[in-house]
Amino acid sequence: MHIPDGLLDFKTWGTAYGMSAGAVAYALYKVRDTLDEKKIPILGITAAFIFAAQLLNFPVAAGTSGHFLGAMLACVMLGPWAGFLVMVVVLTVQCLVFADGGFAALGANIFNMALIAGSLCYFMFAVTKSGLSRKFSERTSLLTSVAFFSWLSVVLAATAAAVEISISNIVKLPATAIFPPIIGTNCIIGIGEAVITTVVVAVVLQARPDLVHAYNGPPLGGAVKEEAA
Amino acid sequence: MKRLFTRRKAGLWLLVGLGLAITVLLVFAAPWASKSPDSIEKFAMDKGLSSKTANGAAPVKDYKVPGVTSESASTRVAGIIGVAATLLAVLAISFVALRLGKRKKSVDLPPGEGSANEA
Numbered sequence: 001m002h003i004p005d006g007l008l009d010f011k012t013w014g015t016a017y018g019m020s021a022g023a024v025a026y027a028l029y030k031v032r033d034t035l036d037e038k039k040i041p042i043l044g045i046t047a048a049f050i051f052a053a054q055l056l057n058f059p060v061a062a063g064t065s066g067h068f069l070g071a072m073l074a075c076v077m078l079g080p081w082a083g084f085l086v087m088v089v090v091l092t093v094q095c096l097v098f099a100d101g102g103f104a105a106l107g108a109n110i111f112n113m114a115l116i117a118g119s120l121c122y123f124m125f126a127v128t129k130s131g132l133s134r135k136f137s138e139r140t141s142l143l144t145s146v147a148f149f150s151w152l153s154v155v156l157a158a159t160a161a162a163v164e165i166s167i168s169n170i171v172k173l174p175a176t177a178i179f180p181p182i183i184g185t186n187c188i189i190g191i192g193e194a195v196i197t198t199v200v201v202a203v204v205l206q207a208r209p210d211l212v213h214a215y216n217g218p219p220l221g222g223a224v225k226e227e228a229a
Numbered sequence: 230m231k232r233l234f235t236r237r238k239a240g241l242w243l244l245v246g247l248g249l250a251i252t253v254l255l256v257f258a259a260p261w262a263s264k265s266p267d268s269i270e271k272f273a274m275d276k277g278l279s280s281k282t283a284n285g286a287a288p289v290k291d292y293k294v295p296g297v298t299s300e301s302a303s304t305r306v307a308g309i310i311g312v313a314a315t316l317l318a319v320l321a322i323s324f325v326a327l328r329l330g331k332r333k334k335s336v337d338l339p340p341g342e343g344s345a346n347e348a
Contacts, residue, residue: 058262100292
């Protein structure tokens, strides 16, 4: 759901650029002191996977297609700010190298698909997960919250795009002509998002729970790491 | 740094290798992706706004590599370029972030010296 150039006015894309630039500065500041060097390979592979997965548009109802977003996957795996930066890189490469998403709209696309779908949804996810973990196991709470909030991340990112197109008022259409077509399609795309994100997180959780940032429970399979040497 | 040489590292690289294999597979499959417009493109088309929307120049515009005639090869090469660019950018940012973060810590403890003496 990359916004092309031509649908946003200056006040909207300018504001979005400002907010996204602020978020990037804050994320760099946070990541600088918390980045664990053994996580770098995971950071790289997560970004590469998300870029590649975004190439694969799948058909959705009525001659429309959609693809995986990956913002929640990035944040659950890497944390809300490293995950945000990974999404910023993916979106910037798509914009600068492939003209996928407008250059003026890049700030808005980062705002929608990295900040809202990533960091914001991650924080809502974290609150929900810790609430659920009082009644259910850490693993169940995490995967349930991942499924719901990865669906929501796509819907919210689409809503934000519709809001930006609407307040730009370049298209001169009432909100009822903008919101339903954009958000409706993405409610379906979100199901694909939820399935992919939950499966990937579940697989990594099984193999190496320590690599999932959002996982707070004990290591699975009793593989307690001792650094006695 | 010690962590690099513990048994668990093998698992990490296995996982990274698996991730890379899946990534390559996805790029290979890219030519078979749906060509239908996405939600916002479709919205613009349906409302007759397609003439208004346009994105600027880019080296590999619309995932078509200039000079590669086969459409599927072009998409795959574009995918490889994108994966490589993404990977490089993320690694570059990580190393810069790590360096800036370390410089702060090294005020307390010069890196390398402490652990070298321990052994």
